[in-house]
Amino acid sequence: MNLIxxxxxxxxxxxxxxxSDERARHIYKVLKAEPGKTLRIGLLNGPLGTGTVLAIxxxxxxxxxxxxxxxxxxxxxxxxxxxxxxxxMKRMWAQLAALGVGRIVLVNAEKVERFYFDSHVLVPDFYNxxxxxxxQQARCTHLPEVLVRQRFKPxxxxxxxxxxxxxxxxxxxxxxxxxxxxxxxxxRRVLLAIGPEGGWTAYExxxxxxxxxxxxxxxxxxxxxxxxxxxxxxxxxxxxxxG
Amino acid sequence: MNLIxxxxxxxxxxxxxxxSDERARHIYKVLKAEPGKTLRIGLLNGPLGTGTVLAIxxxxxxxxxxxxxxxxxxxxxxxxxxxxxxxxMKRMWAQLAALGVGRIVLVNAEKVERFYFDSHVLVPDFYNxxxxxxxQQARCTHLPEVLVRQRFKPxxxxxxxxxxxxxxxxxxxxxxxxxxxxxxxxxRRVLLAIGPEGGWTAYExxxxxxxxxxxxxxxxxxxxxxxxxxxxxxxxxxxxxxG
Numbered sequence: 001m002n003l004i005x006x007x008x009x010x011x012x013x014x015x016x017x018x019x020s021d022e023r024a025r026h027i028y029k030v031l032k033a034e035p036g037k038t039l040r041i042g043l044l045n046g047p048l049g050t051g052t053v054l055a056i057x058x059x060x061x062x063x064x065x066x067x068x069x070x071x072x073x074x075x076x077x078x079x080x081x082x083x084x085x086x087x088x089m090k091r092m093w094a095q096l097a098a099l100g101v102g103r104i105v106l107v108n109a110e111k112v113e114r115f116y117f118d119s120h121v122l123v124p125d126f127y128n129x130x131x132x133x134x135x136q137q138a139r140c141t142h143l144p145e146v147l148v149r150q151r152f153k154p155x156x157x158x159x160x161x162x163x164x165x166x167x168x169x170x171x172x173x174x175x176x177x178x179x180x181x182x183x184x185x186x187x188r189r190v191l192l193a194i195g196p197e198g199g200w201t202a203y204e205x206x207x208x209x210x211x212x213x214x215x216x217x218x219x220x221x222x223x224x225x226x227x228x229x230x231x232x233x234x235x236x237x238x239x240x241x242x243g
Numbered sequence: 244m245n246l247i248x249x250x251x252x253x254x255x256x257x258x259x260x261x262x263s264d265e266r267a268r269h270i271y272k273v274l275k276a277e278p279g280k281t282l283r284i285g286l287l288n289g290p291l292g293t294g295t296v297l298a299i300x301x302x303x304x305x306x307x308x309x310x311x312x313x314x315x316x317x318x319x320x321x322x323x324x325x326x327x328x329x330x331x332m333k334r335m336w337a338q339l340a341a342l343g344v345g346r347i348v349l350v351n352a353e354k355v356e357r358f359y360f361d362s363h364v365l366v367p368d369f370y371n372x373x374x375x376x377x378x379q380q381a382r383c384t385h386l387p388e389v390l391v392r393q394r395f396k397p398x399x400x401x402x403x404x405x406x407x408x409x410x411x412x413x414x415x416x417x418x419x420x421x422x423x424x425x426x427x428x429x430x431r432r433v434l435l436a437i438g439p440e441g442g443w444t445a446y447e448x449x450x451x452x453x454x455x456x457x458x459x460x461x462x463x464x465x466x467x468x469x470x471x472x473x474x475x476x477x478x479x480x481x482x483x484x485x486g
Contacts, residue, residue, distance in 0.1 A: 002465045098464060098466055098467065099466070099470065099474070137465060137467060138464040138465050139465050140464060179481070179484075181481055181482070220383075221342070222245045222380060222382050223341055223342070223380070224338070224341065227338050227341060227342065227473055230474055231473055231474060231476070231478075231480075232477065233474070234473070234474025234478050235477050235481045238422070238478045
């Protein structure tokens, strides 16, 4: 935990936060903070700041918090991801939040097994805890918005354009002749689409291209979904200047 | 498995390979191959090719193999990694091989716990199996060379220059003002150094800089070792044109 993330409920108006959950235990046991110690804090979807320990014991920590005026910019990258195997998705939540993603849409595809959508990894309490873990690791405050869409066609036809009206849309696909380095991004948001193990079908690819996606290739290597996701998000963030 | 990786032992001179291990089971059960079916094969540290199934049952597969003349180029990136927690390293082996690394040096550092080096994840039979799994996923044949160095100072002073004589040496560090995008690589090999959770000490950083490492920063986000590794290797590979 490189940041203690606070939510509106944790706070009173005078900037006092009283914690008695996992965060309090972390501050007491791992950080071994004593009164007077200053910790990095952040408000969920808000600014970063500092919290000075006023009182602490093994059950409760009381912090006097001061936050910065400026809220860090929201990550410029969104992710459209064919729902991976639940055990892969379970590992990915924290990493996606740490790398910085504005919105994550998990969508069905021909090569996605239907039962993936029944998994507990798609329960909001489950994934929000992991997303927050990733934010606290990376010292960020923007909680990715998560949408789950179990029907590919209605999502693409009815929702996609409205959800991502001005985004540059890029689709990782072995048939793509361009490389990620060939695109100019200017200051547009980027929506990155990553298919299932086994790839999108020709129908799905055509459908996405019909809604503005441009293809790009990844070279000869065939990567696992999680490796590809982390690699592409990092490469894009580097290109966008980590905005 | 997107490639069946063969070793010299699997072969007779006439290009016949008889498999009776995990690969045979995979070809029989998952690929459900029948006689006449052609599979992608590769020779360890050698060329790619195809293997035609001559005979198959649940115990044994016999392949007639033809390989390409050209051996794919060795990955241009090497990795100097402060030994991560064993459970993190365990997950990383296959991903490092899939992303393409020529040589991996696992080194001690002040913030590395000594017991990490006692882990079974550093036993060659253990990591080679996982590296090969990654190669078979990514359709590559170059097995990364692995070196383990439990003493930081003698490694840097006595081994480093000889092991990486012409490499461009880059060190990921929060104090780095340059970005990965600021470097020109031409056709040099790249040695990427990634520190422990908690970072290199000032002494270690100075020592590495004294042996040719240049610092670069990663932006505000603090990433886990595995996320940072995958992200940086991907970003570098993209810059190097996946050579």
